[in-house]
Amino acid sequence: MKYSLVDDLSVYNLTLNVSKSTTPIFFTPVTLLSIIRAKIDLLIEQQIAATILVKLPPGKLWYSEIERYQKCEHLSKNIYNYQTNKQEFSDLYINIELLADNQLKNEYFLLILSPEFWSLMVAARQIPENQSREKIKSQKKSPLLTINTFECEIIQEVVNEIKRVNPPDVPPIFTDFICPYPPQVRLINQLWIKQIQRQEEINQQTINKQIIKVRQNHQNIDNKEYLQDEYLINICQELRTPLTHIKTALSLLNSPQIKPPQRQRYLQMLNQECDRQSSLITGLLHLLELERNLAETKLEAVNLSDIIPGVVSTYQSLAQEKGIMISSTIPNDIPSVYCVNGGLREIMINLLHNSLKFTPTGGQVLVSAKLQGDYILLEIRDTGMGIPENEIPKIFDRFYRVRTGISEDFNGAGLGLTIVKQLLRHSRGSISVKSKLYAGSNFIIKLAIVNPKTE
Template sequence: MNDSQRKNLSVYRLALGVHKPPQVLSLNLATLLSLVRSHIDLLVEQQITATLWVKLPPGKIWHAELSRYQSAMGESGVIYNCQTGKIGKSGDKQAFSASSPDHICIQLPINRQLQREYFLIVLSPQFCSLILAHRPLKRSQTPGTAKVNVQKKPPILAITTHEGRIIQPIVDGIKQAIARGAVPEAIAPESALISPSNFICPSASEPALLSQLLIRQLQQQNEINHYISNKRIIKLQQQNNQRQNDEQRKDEYLRSVCQELRTPLTHMKTALSLLNSPNLKPPQRQRYLQMLNTQCDRQSTLITGLLDLVDLEHNLAKTALELVNLADIVPGVVSTYQPVAQEKGIMLAYNLPNELPDVWCVIGGLRQIVINLLHNSIKFTPNGGQVWVKARVQGDYVQLEFRDTGIGINENEISKIFDCFYRVRSGITEDMGGAGLGLTIVKRLLWRCGGAIYVKSKVDEGTTFIVNLPRVRKIPRAIA
């Protein structure tokens, strides 16, 4: 083997280069692991003293099998742990101690072909075996060709055999590559030599051992099939439960929508029937017409809120964020609601510190958040109450606070107020109106930008909504 052949060493090509090469199988890593386990099972149970040449995928699950053989056989078995990477002083690249007398780390030539190959070679007078796996490169799609379904991970090509005529040339090829180009520190301990140097593989292994190996492989495959089947069943059950939960939430949502739309229709139908009364007086007529107008407005509000929520759910994930300053939003919204507050005799004020940092929010979302929360505070605050809007920097967030002296929220209702269509009931009026979607929209807008909202409330003492908006930290300019 010349220097070029040594550098281009490929155990897979050596196996295919023999006369009448073995059949190549396509399998996955789980099946490959079962083959390795069945061989170790046989060696341990039959107490077969063997020399193992191994190059396995990284991971404790693989090398645990070699540790199992090492523990069972003690010093009677020898393991050559072949590596294509650099071996440290301890020789401990793959979780084995290089100082162990029955484990020897060996440096193989570094090339792309060999790095994609794994093998387990078992050498003993009564039983020889080869498990060889090759991971081919992914197929790259050439320009101008139609798109095809290319697997992310191509299947592993594997060879397994017990024929000495195939195993012997592979072992000889590895030994030649090591002898002609191995790094001096590649063999540990220093006194170790490649052995057995004169070992000749038997033409065939003992039939009884092959029969036992077949039984072990079937057992391992059954265990894998059982594991995969259970995993698939669990996954299907989880998917089924998720679908059932989604369907249940959808049914509850549709039921709530229908109920919300039915309520104003019922009031409108009642008002229309009363308007048909022949003895209707003008004040009563005016009251029923006002009822119709109010319920039509409520119906319109519900439909608008539903359309806004549907649009938000469909587009929120892909909606861009923008940098916005609270000083550009809060004063304008507060001034818009001043006439409403004055009509109820409510003192409405805001306080924004100078030079508040910008915050991240969905485009147009901050104005919607402020409008919904301020509208709620005024709506649920009795005449003569107070509403404050304040802001401050709190760590990585700008905190926006809406505090009122309103009716408050029962403790058992606080966890429900962000649900669709949920409206706080109170003794002030039978129905506070609204679609019951404002807080739902606020929470989802904040979720998109990485913010959050918290509530503190006591009945008859007022409510405080605290909104956390991710702040933008200013990068200091370099001093010249």
């Protein structure tokens, strides 16, 4: 059943006014929850039937304690639940809805009434006037001013005021048992023990979380060091390979029996390996520069029709030499997209270079773009040798190179697609690949369009 509390009420101010000697203490929400759990533990353990008046923060964690007591079927009880209309009302309680401007909206309390045990805990969040919603939301985990009392006179005054402002049709709160003496010392001692136990549980949980966090940090550090070591090992191996070939060619050139054709072949090998090493070093330096600078690089609006046709035209002569048809279809009215400065041009250069390298004579390389929702899908499709399915996940790894026999150009650093993925990641974009061996590849880039409404 649900009722509405029309009159204004502040349990915190009422308690503070009645008890002139009481000084509120700042408690964190975690400490408040531990006190609530300790009191519910005491009621259940001592088999105390009680009337409970409660207003708690929203969330199952808080009300699970009240539900735990409610499930004790052998104990007769009434639970008056005060809350705003933003919370869910439970049929287990006598629900009293608060108006939006009621002072209770910034207060929480737990009032327990029983001939054997009575107590009041009330907490208030101090919110200055005209404070923003964002600021209020950020204070939800901040300490609250709290009063915790067992004094009968104070509790009786609070109960009388609540009874006065309650709607007339609310089931009455019976308090004839209230007496001018505190609960039994035995129960207070038990409650004190329960609170210590609950606080120890919280402390242990906090320690366990800290231990897990420290272990995760150590694991992250170990993983980072492992990746750095693996990266360095890969770099050394990549740089060592051309050096080995260079050394071999030099030793063969020193042979007195070498013939002119052989000398020419070894000189060509030296030239190729020097180019390969230079390409590796240049690619590595460029990748390191990207990784260092991209995080601070701002995105800019880029018009695809201003960039892509120009990049495609630069590859026309190379495509003609290889007997490959290359073309682009980019609508003039297609929306602009977000990309890092100069990123789209570099992405296209790397992808077109790969497509032409691995497409045989008579093949095609086609570039197209289309709008799909809030994104532009940019496709680079070729009729090349394709990529084996099991190797597709590797192609964006550093130093990965496809060797198919269609091209003798192995001097690349194997960093082009790694750079493409880095640029897209920092441009809030993505790339996917569809490929089949000997049937071609399709690289699909997804870039967010520039929305004028958010500019």
